[in-house]
Amino acid sequence: xxxxxxxxxxxxxxxxxxxxxxxxxxxxxxxxxxxxxxxxxxxxxxxxxxxxxxxxxxxxxxxxxxxxxxxxxxxxxxxxxxxxxxxxxxxxxxxxxxxxxxxxxxxxxxxxxxxxxxxxxxxxxxxxxxxxxxxxxxxxxxxxxxxxxxxxxxxxxxxxxxxxxxxxxxxxxxxxxxxxxxxxxxxxxxxxxxxxxxxxxxxxxxxxxxxxxxxxxxxxxxxxxxxxxxxxxxxxxxxxxxxxxxxxxxxxxxxxxxxxxxxxxxxxxxxxxxxxxxxxxxxxxxxxxxxxxxxxxxxxxxxxxxxxxxxxxxxxxxxxxxxxxxxxxxxxxxxxxxxxxxxxxxxxxxxxxxxxxxxxxxxxxxxxxxxxxxxxxxxxxxxxxxxxxxxxxxxxxxxxxxxxxxxxxxxxxxxxxxxxxxxxxxxxxxxxxxxxxxxxxxxxxxxxxxxxxxxxxxxxxxxxxxxxxxxxxxxxxxxxxxxxxxxxxxxxxxxxxxxxxxxxxxxxxxxxxxxxxxxxxxxxxxxxxxxxxxxxxxxxxxxxxxxxxxxxxxxxxxxxxxxxxxxxxxxx
Amino acid sequence: xxxxxxxxxxxxxxxxxxxxxxxxxxxxxxxxxxxxxxxxxxxxxxxxxxxxxxxxxxxxxxxxxxxxxxxxxxxxxxxxxxxxxxxxxxxxxxxxxxxxxxxxxxxxxxxxxxxxxxxxxxxxxxxxxxxxxxxxxxxxxxxxxxxxxxxxxxxxxxxxxxx
Numbered sequence: 001x002x003x004x005x006x007x008x009x010x011x012x013x014x015x016x017x018x019x020x021x022x023x024x025x026x027x028x029x030x031x032x033x034x035x036x037x038x039x040x041x042x043x044x045x046x047x048x049x050x051x052x053x054x055x056x057x058x059x060x061x062x063x064x065x066x067x068x069x070x071x072x073x074x075x076x077x078x079x080x081x082x083x084x085x086x087x088x089x090x091x092x093x094x095x096x097x098x099x100x101x102x103x104x105x106x107x108x109x110x111x112x113x114x115x116x117x118x119x120x121x122x123x124x125x126x127x128x129x130x131x132x133x134x135x136x137x138x139x140x141x142x143x144x145x146x147x148x149x150x151x152x153x154x155x156x157x158x159x160x161x162x163x164x165x166x167x168x169x170x171x172x173x174x175x176x177x178x179x180x181x182x183x184x185x186x187x188x189x190x191x192x193x194x195x196x197x198x199x200x201x202x203x204x205x206x207x208x209x210x211x212x213x214x215x216x217x218x219x220x221x222x223x224x225x226x227x228x229x230x231x232x233x234x235x236x237x238x239x240x241x242x243x244x245x246x247x248x249x250x251x252x253x254x255x256x257x258x259x260x261x262x263x264x265x266x267x268x269x270x271x272x273x274x275x276x277x278x279x280x281x282x283x284x285x286x287x288x289x290x291x292x293x294x295x296x297x298x299x300x301x302x303x304x305x306x307x308x309x310x311x312x313x314x315x316x317x318x319x320x321x322x323x324x325x326x327x328x329x330x331x332x333x334x335x336x337x338x339x340x341x342x343x344x345x346x347x348x349x350x351x352x353x354x355x356x357x358x359x360x361x362x363x364x365x366x367x368x369x370x371x372x373x374x375x376x377x378x379x380x381x382x383x384x385x386x387x388x389x390x391x392x393x394x395x396x397x398x399x400x401x402x403x404x405x406x407x408x409x410x411x412x413x414x415x416x417x418x419x420x421x422x423x424x425x426x427x428x429x430x431x432x433x434x435x436x437x438x439x440x441x442x443x444x445x446x447x448x449x450x451x452x453x454x455x456x457x458x459x460x461x462x463x464x465x466x467x468x469x470x471x472x473x474x475x476x477x478x479x480x481x482x483x484x485x486x487x488x489x490x491x492x493x494x495x496x497x498x499x500x501x502x503x504x505x506x507x508x509x510x511x512x513x514x515x516x517x518x519x520x521x522x523x524x525x526x527x528x529x530x531x532x533x534x535x536x537x538x539x540x541x542x543x544x545x546x547x548x549x550x551x552x553x554x555x556x557x558x559x560x561x562x563x564x565x566x567x568x569x570x571x572x
Numbered sequence: 573x574x575x576x577x578x579x580x581x582x583x584x585x586x587x588x589x590x591x592x593x594x595x596x597x598x599x600x601x602x603x604x605x606x607x608x609x610x611x612x613x614x615x616x617x618x619x620x621x622x623x624x625x626x627x628x629x630x631x632x633x634x635x636x637x638x639x640x641x642x643x644x645x646x647x648x649x650x651x652x653x654x655x656x657x658x659x660x661x662x663x664x665x666x667x668x669x670x671x672x673x674x675x676x677x678x679x680x681x682x683x684x685x686x687x688x689x690x691x692x693x694x695x696x697x698x699x700x701x702x703x704x705x706x707x708x709x710x711x712x713x714x715x716x717x718x719x720x721x722x723x724x725x726x727x728x729x730x731x732x733x734x735x
Contacts, residue, residue: 119586124597128640131586148640183735184582184643308634311627 004174006135007036007166010099013142015042016176019070021061021435022046022099023054027074028114029101032166037072046435046464049456051078053428055085055098056454060429061436062094063415064390066221068150069094069432074101075163076114080121084422086156087125091419092242093219095154097145098122104164105133118160127155132165136172147180152187153306154219188305191322191330199277199301199318200334206275207346208297209235210266212258215242215418216280216304218411222325223247226279229332233342236354238266240281241403244414249407250387255354256363259287260555261400264361264566267555269354270295271562278302280324283314284419293560303327361553361566363404372521374398374473374545378405380525381443381471384532389441390415390433394426394450397479400551402445424453430468431461441469441532448474448501448542458511461538469531470540472504475547483550487565488557508540518543574603575629576648576655576725578733579618579636583609587641591618594639600624600632604657604700604722612735615643621700621723646733648725655725658695659703660685662717663710665692673714680706691716 004012010033014022023046026034037045048054051073058069069089073082079100089096103112119129128148130141141159149157203209217226217239223246230237230253237247238258247254256263258270270276276298281287288294291313302309302316303324310319320327365375378401381389391406392415393399399416408414415433417425430444451472461468473479481496505515514537518527524543531539556563556571565571581587588607595602600622607618622632629647636642648655665673670692677684677694680702686693696706700723707715727733 120589123590123593182640185640306638308631308638312631315627 002174003171005032005036005166005168005171006132006138007032007168009135009138009172009174010142010161010166011036011040011043012174013139013176014070015040016139017142017146019043022070022072023048023057023432024072025051025054025074025078027076027078027101029075029103029163030072030078032163032168033072033099033101033161035168036166045072046460048428048460050454051081052085052424053454053457053460055082055096056088056422056425056428057432057435058096059085059089059094059425060392060415060432062089062096063429064412064433065436066219066412067095068146069096071096071098073098074114075103075118076116078114079118080116083122083125084424086122086158088417088420088422088425089156090125090127092215092417093154094156095149096156097142097149098156098158100158100160102160102162105162106164108162118158122158125156126158127153129158129160131160132162135165135167135170138165139174139176143177144180144182148185152185153309188322191303191320191327193330195318195320196327196330197334199320200331200338201340202275202299202301202318203233203277203331204335204338204340204342207343208273208350209233209275209277210269210273211235211237211277211279212239212270212281213237213243213246213279214240214281216324217243217246220280220305220324222280222323222328223411225325225328225332229328229335232332232335234347235342236269236351238262238270240284240287240418241416242418243281244403245408245411248409250409255358257403258561259284260289261404261551261553263363264553264564264572265354265357267553267561267564268357270298271560272353273298276300278316279328280304282309282312285313288314289555289561289563290558295561365549365552366567368521368546370521371546372518372524372543374401374475374549375405377471377473377524377543377545378402378445380528382406384525384528385441385443389413389443390430390437391443391445392416392426392430392433393444394446394453395421395423396447396450396481397475397483397549397551398445398447398450398473400480401473404551423450426450427454427457427468427470431457431466434466434468435464443469443471445471445473447479448472448476448504449478449498455507458508458513458538458540462512465536467534467536467538470538472540472542473545474501474504474542475545475549476501477547479549480551486550504540504542508538513538513540515540515542573629574621574623574649576653576723577620577622577633577636577645578648578725579620579645580610580643580733580735581607581616581618582641582643583614583616584641587616588618590639590641591620591636594635595622598631598635600628604720606722606724615735619722619724643735644733646727648727651731652728653725654728655699655723656697657700657703657723658697658721659706660719661694661696661707661715663692663694664690664714664716666690669714673710676706676710680709682706
C-alpha cells in the first residue's frame with residue numbers, strides 16, 4: 001500500500017493520466033502542490049508570466065494534438081486570471097483541466113487572503129467544475145476531470161483544491177481508478193440508425209447540396225471520414241472558421257469557408273442550396289447572418305455530439321446526435337451500398353453555378369505597388385512554409401486574413417479563438433504548440449493591438465527556448481474596430497488608434513529575441529525568408545501593412561447569407 | 573406556454589446553483605422552483621415552472637440535461653400530470669369579516685391552522701391557479717402575508733421519474 005500526501009497524489013494522478021507538461025504559476029495556496037512537483041521529474045511545469053497565458057498555452061497544445069491541456073494556478077487572482085482563457089476554451093469546446101489552489105477549507109467563506117469562490121466564478125464558462133473535500137478523493141477527482149473534459153462535447157473542467165487537502169504530513173492510500181462511471185453523464189456513442197438512413201436518402205436525392213462542416217469534425221477526429229464521404233458524393237464542401245483544415249483547402253471540391261467573412265461562392269452556395277449537411281457545427285450567428293433569412297430553400301441534416309446544438313438557432317429536419325466519426329462512417333457505407341446515386345445532371349449544373357460564383361469573386365484583393373497588403377503577407381507565408389505550418393492567430397483583421405489566405409490542407413494546424421474572440425490568445429497558443437512540436441514551423445499571426453495583450457510571454461519563450469515566428473501585421477490601429485467604424489459610424493474612429501506603439505524590434509531584442517521591421521514591399525519576401533531560416537530564434541516580424549485595408553467579403557448586417565460587401569464599393 | 577419541468581439531481585453541494593445559474597445565463601425564466609431530497613438520499617427532486625416558446629423549452633431541457641449533476645428530467649406538461657402548490661396565508665379576520673373569511677376558506681377547502689382574535693392563518697393546497705383564485709376571492713384588503721411553496725408535480729398513471 002502506497003501512502004501519499006494530497007499534493008503527491010495530485011501530481012502522481014497527472015502522471016498516471018499521461019500528462020507530460022502543465023502550464024502554470026505558483027502562489028500561496030498552491031505551494032504544497034508546487035513542492036510535490038519539485039520532488040519528481042515525470043510531470044514538467046512551464047512557468048508563464050501571466051496565468052491567462054498558461055491557459056492559452058494549454059489550449060494551443062490541446063488544439064494541435066487533440067489531447068487535454070493542463071493548467072495549475074493558485075487561488076484568488078491566480079484563479080481569476082485564468083477565466084478569459086477558460087471561457088475561450090469553453091466557447092470552442094477545447095478539452096482542458098484547470099487545477100486551482102484554494103484557501104484552506106477552514107477559511108473558506110471568511111474572505112481570507114487570496115480567497116475567491118472559483119467554483120462560482122467559473123461556473124458559466126466550464127463544462128464542469130469539481131471541489132476537493134478530502135485528500136483521499138484526489139485521484140478519483142482528477143480521473144473524473146480528464147474524463148469529463150475529453151469525452152462527449154469536450155470542454156474545460158476546473159478543479160478547486162483547498163490548501164489543507166494537500167498538506168504534506170497527512171498521507172493516504174493512493175489508488176488511481178481504472179474507470180470512471182458517472183450515472184448522470186453518458187455521451188452518445190452512436191447515431192440513430194433510422195435517422196442516418198433518412199439523412200442518406202435526402203443526401204442522395206439533393207439537387208443543390210452543400211456540406212457545411214465545423215470544428216466538431218476536428219475535435220471528433222473525423223477528418224478522414226468526412227473527406228472520404230465528400231469525395232464519394234462529389235458535393236461541394238464549405239467549413240466554418242473553426243473547421244478550417246477538416247477538408248483540404250486546396251481541393252477543388254472545397255469552396256472556402258463561410259459566414260461573415262467567408263467566400264462569395266460558399267455563402268452563395270449555402271443560400272441557394274436545397275440540402276445542407278451540417279457536421280459538427282452550430283449555426284453560429286457569424287455563420288447564419290439573420291436566422292429568419294437563412295437559406296430559404298434548404299432542408300437541413302445536422303450531426304452533432306451535443307443535442308443542445310441541434311435546432312438551437314436553425315431547426316434541423318433530420319437531427320442526428322452522435323460522434324461525427326462513427327456517424328459519417330455509417331453514412332459513407334450506406335452511400336456506397338445504395339442503389340441510388342447522386343443526380344449527376346443536377347450536380348453538374350450545380351457545380352457550373354458554383355464555379356461561376358467562384359470565377360466572379362473568389363478570394364481576391366487589390367494589390368498595390370507601394371504598400372504591403374496584409375493578404376500578400378499571408379500568401380507569402382503560405383508559399384514559404386509549403387502550407388505546412390501551424391498558424392495561431394489573435395483576433396481581428398489579421399485573423400480573418402490568415403484564415404482566408406493561408407490554405408490549410410490538414411486539421412489541427414489553424415489555431416484561433418473563434419467563439420470568444422480573445423485578443424492575446426495567439427502568442428501563448430503558439431508557445432503551447434511549439435513546445436510540443438519543436439520541429440515544426442509555428443507562426444503567430446497577430447496585430448499590434450492583440451500582441452500587446454500577452455506580450456510579456458516573450459520572456460517565457462526565452463526561458464524555454466520556444467522559437468515561434470511572430471508575424472505582426474502592423475496597421476497602427478485596431479483594424480477590425482476601425483473597419484466597423486468606417487462602415488457603420490461614418491469613419492469616426494473612437495479609440496481605435498494606438499498613438500504610442502512601442503518599437504517592437506527593440507522590445508523583442510530586450511527580451512533576448514530577434515526583431516525585424518519590414519516597411520517596403522520589396523523587402524517582404526527576402527526578410528520573411530531570413531526570419532524563417534533562423535530555426536532556433538524567436539523572430540518578431542513587425543510588418544507595416546496598408547492602414548486602410550478592409551476584410552472582404554463581409555456579410556451585410558441583418559441580411560441573408562448572400563448579402564455581402566465584396567469590396568469598399570461593391571455590394572451584392 | 574407554461575411548463576413544469578421535473579429534475580432528478582445529484583444531491584451534492586453546488587448542484588442547485590448550477591441549475592439556477594443556467595437559467596440566468598441563458599436568459600430563461602424561472603416562475604417557481606422547489607427542491608428537496610428524495611427517498612434516495614443521493615438524489616434531489618427539483619421542480620421548476622417556466623414559460624417560453626417550444627424552441628426555448630426544448631433548449632431548457634437539453635441544456636439542463638447537459639449539466640453533469642442532472643440525472644434525469646421530464647417535462648410534466650407533455651403528459652397528464654398532477655401539480656400542487658402549498659400556500660400559507662395570514663388574513664385579517666375581525667368583526668363581520670371574520671365569518672365571511674371563514675366561509676371563503678371553506679369554499680376553497682382551506683384549513684385554518686392558526687387563530688388569534690384578529691387573525692386566521694390559512695393553509696391551502698392546490699394547483700397554482702386555485703391559489704391565485706383564492707387570493708382574488710378573499711380580496712387583497714384582508715391579506716396580510718402570503719407564502720407559497722412553488723409547484724411540485726408528478727405524472728399521472730404508471731409513468732415514473734426514477735433511476
